[in-house]
Amino acid sequence: MLYFSRWKTFFIWLVVAVGIVIALPNVFSDQQLSKLPGWMPDSKITLGLDLQGGSYIMLQVDRNDIVTDRLNTLVDDVRSDLREAQVRYTGLSGSGDSAQVRITDPAQYVEAETALEPLAEYINAGTLNGGTFQEVTMDDDGNGLIRLTLTEQGIDYRMRSAVEQSIEVIRRRVDELGTTEPLIQRQGDDRIIVQVPGLDDPQRLKALLNKTAKLTFHMVDTTVSAQDAIEGRPPAGTEVLYSMDDPPVPYVIEKRALISGEDLVDAKAAFDQRTNEPVVNFRFDSRGAQRFAQATQQNVGRPFAIVLDDQIVSAPVINEPILGGSGQISGNFTVQGANDLAVLLRAGALPATLTVVEERTVGPSLGADSIRAGVMASVIGAAAVVVFMVAFYGMFGLVANIALVFNIVLLLALLSIIGSTLTLPGIAGIVLTIGMAVDSNVLIYERIREERRNGRSIVQAVDAGFSRAFGTIIDANLTTLIAAVILFFLGSGPVRGFAVTLAIGIITTIFSAFYLTRWMIAEWVRRKRPKELPKGIRTGMFDGINFSFMNFRRVTFIISVVLVIASVVGFGTKGMNLGIDFTGGSVVQVEAKSGPADLSEIRTTLNGLNIGAVQAQGFGSDKDVLIRIPAQDGGANAEQSAISKIRSALESDYTFSRVEVVGPVVSGELSRSATIGVLASLIAILMYIWFRFEWQFAVGAIIATAHDVILTIGIFVLTGVEFNLTSIAAVLTIVGYSLNDTVVVYDRVRENLRRYQKMPLPELIDISINHTLSRTILTAVTTMLALAALYVFGGEVIRSFTFAMLFGVAVGTFSSIYIAAPVLIAFKLRPDTFNKKKDEGAPEEQGTVETI
Numbered sequence: 001m002l003y004f005s006r007w008k009t010f011f012i013w014l015v016v017a018v019g020i021v022i023a024l025p026n027v028f029s030d031q032q033l034s035k036l037p038g039w040m041p042d043s044k045i046t047l048g049l050d051l052q053g054g055s056y057i058m059l060q061v062d063r064n065d066i067v068t069d070r071l072n073t074l075v076d077d078v079r080s081d082l083r084e085a086q087v088r089y090t091g092l093s094g095s096g097d098s099a100q101v102r103i104t105d106p107a108q109y110v111e112a113e114t115a116l117e118p119l120a121e122y123i124n125a126g127t128l129n130g131g132t133f134q135e136v137t138m139d140d141d142g143n144g145l146i147r148l149t150l151t152e153q154g155i156d157y158r159m160r161s162a163v164e165q166s167i168e169v170i171r172r173r174v175d176e177l178g179t180t181e182p183l184i185q186r187q188g189d190d191r192i193i194v195q196v197p198g199l200d201d202p203q204r205l206k207a208l209l210n211k212t213a214k215l216t217f218h219m220v221d222t223t224v225s226a227q228d229a230i231e232g233r234p235p236a237g238t239e240v241l242y243s244m245d246d247p248p249v250p251y252v253i254e255k256r257a258l259i260s261g262e263d264l265v266d267a268k269a270a271f272d273q274r275t276n277e278p279v280v281n282f283r284f285d286s287r288g289a290q291r292f293a294q295a296t297q298q299n300v301g302r303p304f305a306i307v308l309d310d311q312i313v314s315a316p317v318i319n320e321p322i323l324g325g326s327g328q329i330s331g332n333f334t335v336q337g338a339n340d341l342a343v344l345l346r347a348g349a350l351p352a353t354l355t356v357v358e359e360r361t362v363g364p365s366l367g368a369d370s371i372r373a374g375v376m377a378s379v380i381g382a383a384a385v386v387v388f389m390v391a392f393y394g395m396f397g398l399v400a401n402i403a404l405v406f407n408i409v410l411l412l413a414l415l416s417i418i419g420s421t422l423t424l425p426g427i428a429g430i431v432l433t434i435g436m437a438v439d440s441n442v443l444i445y446e447r448i449r450e451e452r453r454n455g456r457s458i459v460q461a462v463d464a465g466f467s468r469a470f471g472t473i474i475d476a477n478l479t480t481l482i483a484a485v486i487l488f489f490l491g492s493g494p495v496r497g498f499a500v501t502l503a504i505g506i507i508t509t510i511f512s513a514f515y516l517t518r519w520m521i522a523e524w525v526r527r528k529r530p531k532e533l534p535k536g537i538r539t540g541m542f543d544g545i546n547f548s549f550m551n552f553r554r555v556t557f558i559i560s561v562v563l564v565i566a567s568v569v570g571f572g573t574k575g576m577n578l579g580i581d582f583t584g585g586s587v588v589q590v591e592a593k594s595g596p597a598d599l600s601e602i603r604t605t606l607n608g609l610n611i612g613a614v615q616a617q618g619f620g621s622d623k624d625v626l627i628r629i630p631a632q633d634g635g636a637n638a639e640q641s642a643i644s645k646i647r648s649a650l651e652s653d654y655t656f657s658r659v660e661v662v663g664p665v666v667s668g669e670l671s672r673s674a675t676i677g678v679l680a681s682l683i684a685i686l687m688y689i690w691f692r693f694e695w696q697f698a699v700g701a702i703i704a705t706a707h708d709v710i711l712t713i714g715i716f717v718l719t720g721v722e723f724n725l726t727s728i729a730a731v732l733t734i735v736g737y738s739l740n741d742t743v744v745v746y747d748r749v750r751e752n753l754r755r756y757q758k759m760p761l762p763e764l765i766d767i768s769i770n771h772t773l774s775r776t777i778l779t780a781v782t783t784m785l786a787l788a789a790l791y792v793f794g795g796e797v798i799r800s801f802t803f804a805m806l807f808g809v810a811v812g813t814f815s816s817i818y819i820a821a822p823v824l825i826a827f828k829l830r831p832d833t834f835n836k837k838k839d840e841g842a843p844e845e846q847g848t849v850e851t852i
Contacts, residue, residue, distance in 0.1 A: 004519055012515045016406050022413035045415045047197070048423030048497060049362050051374065054197035055205055058358035061166060061190045065352035066158050067097055070150060074136065075099045077119055078148065085115035098149040109144060119148060123157070133157070159190055162351040167192055172347035173208050191357070203647070204340070210640075212309050212353055213344035215261030217295070218253040220303040220315055226250035241305070243312040244331055251312055253305045258295040263288025267345035269338035272330060278338035280329040282345060289325025297321040308341070356640055357663040363656065373795035374427040381431050381789035382408075385438055385782050392778065393445060394536010399520045400441040407437050407505075407512040414504045425498035425726050425801060431790050432733060432805075433505030435783030436477065436740075440513040442778045443476075443744065444469045449533065450771070453543070458530050466518055472747045473513060475692055477506045479743060480736030482688060483681045487732050498729045502736075542774035549769050549817055550762040550825070556818040560707060567714025576716045579724030584631035586643055586661045589619060590654035596622040597654070605649050611642040620795070624657070639663055677728065678709065681735055689739075693746060700823035701742050704815040708738045711811050712804055719803075726801040734808030737783070741776060741816040748772050749824065761829060765821045780813045 004012075025044050049056055071094040078101055082089050087108045092101040103112045120138040135154030140146045163186055174182045174196060183195040196205055221238045229240050229252045237255055242248035266283045284292055295304075296318050305315045306329055313331040333341065385404070389397035411433060415422060448465030456464060481503055488499035524530070580587055590597070599616050602625060606614040612630040619626035627646065632638035639661050647656065682702060690698035712731055716723045748768040756764055769776075784806060791802040 004522060009519065012519055015511075016410070016516070019406070019410040019413040022416055023409050026412055026416065041416075043416050043419070045412065046419060046421045048421045048426065049195065049197060049360065050423050052198050053362045054195070054199045056358075056360040057194045057206065057209060057356055058187070059166075059170075059192045059194065059209060059354040060357045061159060061162050061192070062353040062355060063155070063159060063190060066162055067150065067155060069352070070155070070158055071097065071099060074119065074148060074150070078116060081115045081119070082112060085111060087112045087115060097155070098147055100145060100147045103144040103146065106144060109140075112146065113138070113140070116146065116148070123154075156189070163190060163192065165351045166354060169348050169350050170194060170209060173343055174205070176343040176347065192354070204336070206356065206359070206640075208340060208343060209354060210356065211344055212350045213261070213347070214309055214349040215264070215345060216257040216307045217259045217292075218255075218257055218305045218307055219295075219299060220305050221252040221254055222302065224252055226252050241307060241310060241312050243315070249312075251305055251315055253307070253312075258304070259284075259288055259291050261345060261349055263291070264345055267342045269335070269342045272328070277330060278333040278335050280333070280338050280342050280345070281326065282329065283326040286325070292325060292327070293321060293323045296323075355637060355663075356661070359640075359643075359659060359661040361656075361659040363658065369795070373793060377790040377792075377794040378427055378431055380793055381786035382434055384785040384789060385434055388782055388785060389438060389441075390536075392538050393534075394538075395524075395534040396441075396445050396521075396537060399517060399524075400438065400445075402520065403441065403512040403516040404434065404437050406516055407433070407508050410508040410511065411501070411505050414508065415501065418500075420500050420504075421497050422501070423497040425729055425798065426501040427790075427794070427798075429498045429501030429505060431786045432502060432737075432783070433509060434786050435779070436480070436505065437509045437512060438782040439476070439740070439775075439779040440469075440473050440509055441517060442775050442782075443473055444513065444517065445537070446539065446772075446775045449537065449539065452533055458533065459525055461533075462521055462525055466514070466521075470514065472744055473510065475743045475747060476740040477510060479685050479688065479739040480733075481506045482684045483732045483736040483739075486677055486681045486684060487729060498726075498733075502733070539774045539778065542777070545770055545773060546766075547770060547773075548766050550766050550822065553762075553818060553822040553825070556814075557822060560711075560815075560819060563714065564707060564710050567710050567717065570717040571713055574717055576713065576723045577720045579722045579727075580628075580631075580660060580662045581725045582723070584639075584662050586629040586639055586659070588627040588629070588643070588646060588656065588660075589658035590625050590627065590650060591657050592623040592625075592654055597625045599625060602627070602650070606646060609642075609645045609649060611645060625654075678731060678735070681732055682706070685735070685739055689743070689746075693750060694829075696824055696827040696829045697746050697750075699827065700820045701739055701746070703823050704742055704820035705735050705738050707815050707819050708734055708808060708811050712808050715807050716804070721800045721803055724800065726798060727804055730801045730804035730808065733805060734812055737809060738812030738815060741779070741812055742820040744772055744775060745769060745816050745821060749821070753829075761825050765824065769817055769821060776813060776816070780809055783809050 022041050022043070025040070025042055075092060075094045078099060079092060082101070088104045089101050089112070090104055093099065103109055116138060120134060120136045122132050123135050133153040134151055135157065137149050137151055138146065139149075167184055167186060170192065171182075171184050174184065174194065182197075183193065185193050187193050194205075194209060199205055221235060224235060226240060227250070229235075229238070230250060234240055234252055238252050239255055240250050240252055242250050263284045264282055265285045265288075268281050270279055270281050271277065272279045300318050300320060303315050303317045306313045313329055316330075329341070382404075386401045389400050389404075391397070393400065408430065411430065420426075444465055447469045448461050451461035451464045451468075452458065484499045484503040484506070488496050488503065590602075592598075597618070599618065602616045603614065606616065606627065611632065614630075615628040617626055618624065629642050629646070632642050643659060643661060650656075682705060685705070686698050686702050689701050709731055712734055715721075716727070745768060748771050749765060752759075752764050752768050752771075756767075759767075787802050787805050787809065791799060791806060794802060
């Protein structure tokens with residue numbers, strides 16, 4: 001196993017070299033990249049919004065809007081078709097999802113049904129859009145009442161079309177902002193995700209996305225005053241709309257539109273030559289120009305209203321026919337307001353109202369701080385691990401550190417290739433990869449030491465050490481990989497980024513351990529031909545330990561049961577400090593523009609806004625404040641209104657660094673997906689361990705893992721640390737780590753069961769734990785060193801994540817010894833469960849074995 005052919009050596013270092021070249025662009029700025037040779041790759045890891053700033057907005061298409069618009073169109077079609085057929089009718093109306101009309105002349109029943117029949121024809125929308133279906137069904141009561149009802153398939157078809165059209169409109173609007181690499185994609189049946197990195201003004205983006213931008217031109221009805229129409233009833237075919245002025249001015253306008261924005265071909269912001277005020281110049285296509293000219297010719301001397309999303313922008317008087325197909329919209333605009341209106345008109349109108357159901361915005365300055373904090377934490381954590389490995393393993397530690405550096409390089413290269421987005425939880429995934437890489441090397445080195453103690457030569461010990469550690473490392477890493485894969489498919493946003501980083505880290509860790517580390521150790525053996533292991537290895541301090549862990553199993557089990565019960569009771573009574581991901585609501589982080597933040601003044605100001613019990617607390621420095629707003633009763637729109645009120649109240653003295661808004665619908669979905677993610681991970685891992693070991697091991701691993709999850713929840717209950725989406729990622733990672741540790745112990749128990757078939761099980765388990773104790777302690781310490789650096793230097797945003805991870809590593813190490821192992825005794829595991837074939841070179845023992 002230590003022999004490497006030339007082509008295999010070439011392949012290993014070719015992979016490393018290619019990884020270095022691909023990862024290299026990440027250390028250069030965009031300006032520096034442009035000066036590099038053309039053959040070099042230029043793809044870089046995409047930084048998440050929490051690292052470079054920007055906005056993540058989830059929009060939902062309003063189904064009621066789609067139904068209402070389709071129903072209004074259906075009513076208009078019924079009116080038009082019956083008039084064209086000269087059928088007399090009454091009571092034409094629409095309500096809910098159906099329209100109805102009564103035919104007054106019985107002799108015209110058949111004629112009316114014939115005229116309306118095309119409305120109920122089947123539609124062939126293709127296999128991707130529902131196949132063939134009826135959008136409208138028609139029936140009558142036999143007494144002249146005809147009812148036309150929108151079908152669910154028809155509404156779904158309209159919804160899909162509306163979402164597709166909305167995506168195109170949104171894309172055009174976002175492109176007008178000049179941002180780089182925006183992400184706009186569909187999610188589910190009725191939602192659209194818009195992610196714009198590096199955006200300096202997220203409020204402008206939200207304002208552009210919130211507007212339907214439906215532009216229409218209507219004649220103003222001057223036969224009745226607006227006040228009379230408001231107090232009484234407006235004339236038939238008219239309605240009252242208000243202007244954008246402050247205070248708004250009411251107008252009575254005709255419902256029928258003379259022309260709509262669909263006929264616009266261009267709109268540009270400009271300045272009025274007479275008043276020098278910002279205006280918007282527009283131009284129609286040939287059809288629109290003809291209709292506009294005709295409408296203005298017929299109504300000279302009358303005012304007409306320019307209506308945008310049911311608000312009147314302006315209502316000028318037609319002094320003369322407008323024949324050129326162009327015009328001007330004025331309305332006390334600011335320069336940016338005129339520009340934004342021009343953007344909206346050029347991009348076109350949305351087919352339905354879009355509601356912001358989730359928003360996560362990070363200012364660019366906070367993103368830069370997060371990058372510095374994440375890089376510093378990673379460097380400090382990596383440095384601590386490097387020093388620790390050299391201190392305990394000497395030359396072997398140096399080899400492990402070299403492999404670790406290339407491991408991280410390959411991880412960054414793969415992230416660059418797939419275009420993955422690196423977030424703060426992703427940096428945590430890199431730090432965790434460091435711990436897992438060290439774990440693999442510790443497993444290998446301790447196996448080599450053990451084989452050497454058993455009398456093998458250096459060559460045999462190294463070869464057997466890699467061979468025997470391989471299965472353990474694969475089992476341990478695959479359990480973590482299962483958790484990462486499920487986390488990717490069931491998670492969202494930064495959690496998925498963490499899962500991707502962790503999964504790739506597992507792949508690069510296995511490659512670096514079994515190719516890079518093995519090649520370097522093999523070269524050392526081939527060139528030096530050593531007679532003994534390097535003297536720098538100091539883990540021999542663990543060799544003399546022969547602790548009877550199982551003698552304390554009843555005491556530790558009782559303590560664990562008490563703690564589990566306390567955690568469950570605390571969860572049921574006190575509960576956790578759930579973040580807005582699960583409760584809905586908003587979180588706003590602000591920074592004082594000058595001097596320290598005044599918390600009492602912020603609380604007083606915000607509690608007067610009638611948005612519920614607002615919490616304000618210090619967050620990091622004395623200038624930073626974290627504000628929590630409870631979920632609003634009015635739904636997603638109410639959440640946005642609350643944020644607008646807070647922004648208006650504080651923006652003069654504070655800079656808004658971060659805004660997160662989660663609507664009640666989304667928070668419920670996140671809660672369900674998080675619960676399903678944990679349960680699905682446990683089930684998948686249970687099946688894997690059952691397949692690789694036996695059912696007793698699988699049940700023991702699940703009991704130990706459930707113990708760790710419950711105690712982790714208990715620590716959240718006890719400390720009141722916020723439990724959010726990243727905490728779910730932490731819990732699932734604890735699941736993977738705990739199982740990693742448990743599998744290492746189980747693997748040694750399985751091996752010893754085959755070797756010492758008549759030894760009492762408690763004694764055999766003690767021997768197995770003592771054999772793996774050095775690995776357990778070293779891996780736990782190195783992982784906690786990396787996580788401690790992340791906790792101290794990584795910033796407030798991921799502090800709850802790393803806090804849970806630190807606790808999870810400690811409790812996971814405990815459970816692999818005092819929960820997972822005693823369960824095997826409780827289920828009366830026996831050696832005859834396994835194949836009697838003994839490992840090569842392993843003698844069968846009849847009683848006890850001496851541990852060194």
